[in-house]
Amino acid sequence: MEDTIHVSLAGMVGGFKLDVDFAIPMHGISALFGPSGCGKTTILRSIAGLNTVPGTVQVGTDVWQNSRFFLPTHKRSIGYVFQEASLFPHLSVQKNLLYGAHRSKASQTNIEFDEVVDLLGLSRLINRLPTHLSGGERQRVSLGRALLRQPRLLLMDEPLSALDRMAKDEILPYFEALHARLKIPMILVTHDISEVERLADHLVLLQNGRVIASGRLDDVLSAPGSSLSARKDFATVLAGTVCLVENDGIATLEVAGTKIRTVAHSLNVGDVVRVRIAASDVSITRSAAPDTSILNVLPSTVIDVEDVGEHERSIRLKLGAGPAHIRSRISARSVTRLGLKVADNVYAQVKSVSVVASR
Numbered sequence: 001m002e003d004t005i006h007v008s009l010a011g012m013v014g015g016f017k018l019d020v021d022f023a024i025p026m027h028g029i030s031a032l033f034g035p036s037g038c039g040k041t042t043i044l045r046s047i048a049g050l051n052t053v054p055g056t057v058q059v060g061t062d063v064w065q066n067s068r069f070f071l072p073t074h075k076r077s078i079g080y081v082f083q084e085a086s087l088f089p090h091l092s093v094q095k096n097l098l099y100g101a102h103r104s105k106a107s108q109t110n111i112e113f114d115e116v117v118d119l120l121g122l123s124r125l126i127n128r129l130p131t132h133l134s135g136g137e138r139q140r141v142s143l144g145r146a147l148l149r150q151p152r153l154l155l156m157d158e159p160l161s162a163l164d165r166m167a168k169d170e171i172l173p174y175f176e177a178l179h180a181r182l183k184i185p186m187i188l189v190t191h192d193i194s195e196v197e198r199l200a201d202h203l204v205l206l207q208n209g210r211v212i213a214s215g216r217l218d219d220v221l222s223a224p225g226s227s228l229s230a231r232k233d234f235a236t237v238l239a240g241t242v243c244l245v246e247n248d249g250i251a252t253l254e255v256a257g258t259k260i261r262t263v264a265h266s267l268n269v270g271d272v273v274r275v276r277i278a279a280s281d282v283s284i285t286r287s288a289a290p291d292t293s294i295l296n297v298l299p300s301t302v303i304d305v306e307d308v309g310e311h312e313r314s315i316r317l318k319l320g321a322g323p324a325h326i327r328s329r330i331s332a333r334s335v336t337r338l339g340l341k342v343a344d345n346v347y348a349q350v351k352s353v354s355v356v357a358s359r
């Protein structure tokens with residue numbers, strides 16, 4: 001219990017029925033993901049004590065609510081980042097940041113002002129007013145202000161959804177830096193799967209006010225029948241380490257005992273990376289073609305074959321002897337033609353591997 005945040009809530013919010021029970025780690029980023037209206041914000045607000053849904057909220061050994069007790073919002077040690085940054089327009093970036101810091105009491109996480117400014121790249125903006133900041137910059141200040149309250153838990157409700165693609169791409173590395181450097185657990189509400197792939201360690205998958213899966217990101221992504229595998233944009237995300245960068249710009253990554261190659265860009269040996277392999281970029285062969293342009297032809301075993309629509313199949317493959325799984329989305333005709341069945345030894349041809357995060 002000391003290492004987890006336990007949320008078990010059952011009740012009505014207006015006409016909406018929430019019934020969830022999940023535990024997430026006391027470190028890293030946990031994403032609440034699911035379609036619009038599935039209850040993500042309701043859960044976040046309930047963790048904050050802004051909704052009074054009956055049940056338990058326990059952060060490590062601290063009980064925030066149970067059947068006999070309800071800690072009011074102002075006594076829950078949280079930082080809350082909303083979709084739109086709500087900064088004080090008449091205060092500079094520095095004063096906005098310090099406003100949060102002044103209100104914190106005993107420092108449990110001990111996040112320093114200079115560290116926040118550095119991690120979020122705010123030094124050049126420190127004397128500006130919020131009206132002179134871009135949307136992404138305002139959101140970085142909101143994040144900094146939330147962190148300087150020294151919260152036990154950081155709650156983020158679609159913090160990137162008001163930003164355009166370019167602003168998102170600019171801000172994501174800051175989230176990654178926070179994630180790498182700070183110990184504080186963060187819960188991220190999002191309906192953007194690419195944010196989940198890039199940032200989350202733990203994933204809670206929601207539908208109609210219920211949890212349909214909760215666990216480590218790679219476990220939930222590779223689980224059969226999770227509803228994610230049916231998505232056309234489904235991708236597996238795996239952690240790896242760069243073990244070789246060659247002169248022609250190809251990096252070799254060690255991913256759960258399997259060597260995967262990709263174009264290096266700015267990778268260096270020793271970098272810890274997160275790679276994304278889209279199911280639609282993985283094809284299957286019975287024998288390893290010697291004359292292919294594809295860099296990754298990986299010996300694999302068929303674990304299961306799932307129907308994803310009338311004419312398409314999602315094949316779960318175990319890579320080599322290691323524990324990692326990837327998925328291949330191919331036509332039902334190809335499955336028939338190859339006679340694919342569970343436990344077959346095949347080759348996964350991975351056309352494209354993208355590095356989505358590097359730490």
Ligand SMILES: Nc1ncnc2c1ncn2[C@@H]1O[C@H](COP(=O)(O)OP(=O)(O)OP(=O)(O)O)[C@@H](O)[C@H]1O
Pocket residue numbers: 013014015016034035036037038039040041042043191
């Ligand atoms: N105070 C309330 N009164 C009535 N209904 C509510 C209230 N709060 C939330 N709901 C309803 O509960 C359901 C879940 O809402 P919630 O905002 O938690 O979903 P969400 O998954 O965060 O959605 P989105 O991704 O669109 O933000 C919705 O149908 C919403 O209309």
